[in-house]
Amino acid sequence: ELRRWNWRLVDPEGAWEGRRTNFLQGGAVYVAFGDFVQARDRLGIYDEAAVIFLGDHGEMNCERALADKGVYGHPKAARVPLSLKLPGVRSGAREVEAPVSLLDIAPTVLGLAGAGPSERLDGECLIPLTQGTASPRQKPILFECGWHVCPNPAVSALTELPDGRRLMYTYNLTSDLDELYDLDDLTYRDLSQDAAYTEVKAQMIRRLAAILESDPRWTCYWHTMRLGKYDELDVAGGDFQMFRPGRQCGRR
Numbered sequence: 001e002l003r004r005w006n007w008r009l010v011d012p013e014g015a016w017e018g019r020r021t022n023f024l025q026g027g028a029v030y031v032a033f034g035d036f037v038q039a040r041d042r043l044g045i046y047d048e049a050a051v052i053f054l055g056d057h058g059e060m061n062c063e064r065a066l067a068d069k070g071v072y073g074h075p076k077a078a079r080v081p082l083s084l085k086l087p088g089v090r091s092g093a094r095e096v097e098a099p100v101s102l103l104d105i106a107p108t109v110l111g112l113a114g115a116g117p118s119e120r121l122d123g124e125c126l127i128p129l130t131q132g133t134a135s136p137r138q139k140p141i142l143f144e145c146g147w148h149v150c151p152n153p154a155v156s157a158l159t160e161l162p163d164g165r166r167l168m169y170t171y172n173l174t175s176d177l178d179e180l181y182d183l184d185d186l187t188y189r190d191l192s193q194d195a196a197y198t199e200v201k202a203q204m205i206r207r208l209a210a211i212l213e214s215d216p217r218w219t220c221y222w223h224t225m226r227l228g229k230y231d232e233l234d235v236a237g238g239d240f241q242m243f244r245p246g247r248q249c250g251r252r
Helices: 001-005 013-043 102-112 196-213 214-230 243-247
Strands: 051-054 084-085 141-146 154-160 166-172 179-182
Touching: 001 084, 013 051, 051 102, 051 214, 154 196, 166 196, 166 214, 196 214
Parallel strands: none
Antiparallel strands: 051 084, 141 154, 154 166, 166 179
């Protein structure tokens, strides 16, 4: 109830005021960015500049009766704008359909600087993708949410299937309900209970589980998922209560 009052979601006008404020904030950002680009142009450094425009997260903005951004493993919260202007390129913009991640920014900046990306980085350089020469993505795209207010920690995997479908599967740690979305369907209908997607959902569960199990940084999610999805995963026996976290998580 406190959260509803905080976001003024106790009446329709409060919800509309929140949406208007969000749109006005976006407009202010666009104006500031335009001023930034024009200043670079006046100084004669725009052509050779690298410019990256992005958002840090999406916003539910009262769609589907949801507000805020940090507590939902939903495409509206995960999808953000990302535009790259590379040095020596002034026009000829094109849209890239392949899924990318904000974690790709660091390897891209290193690539622009002529430095090889570190193996420790989770992202991939986007320069080949902008040039149409990228190979299939090797590193997974994960989305996590919930930690700044933490009513529902969740972790999601965004995946492009071999048939070209792009899906987002969300495992909610505090709920028995999963979520599954087709990222090309902008109605964002939850497909997790659709019988036609039973096998696809099972495939996404196994994919997310494999990602979490393979990296000790994700043990916080994996130790919960391996219990919650035990019947759907080929999970080895052992220390399920993690009485020996050093062996599970590794040591520095």
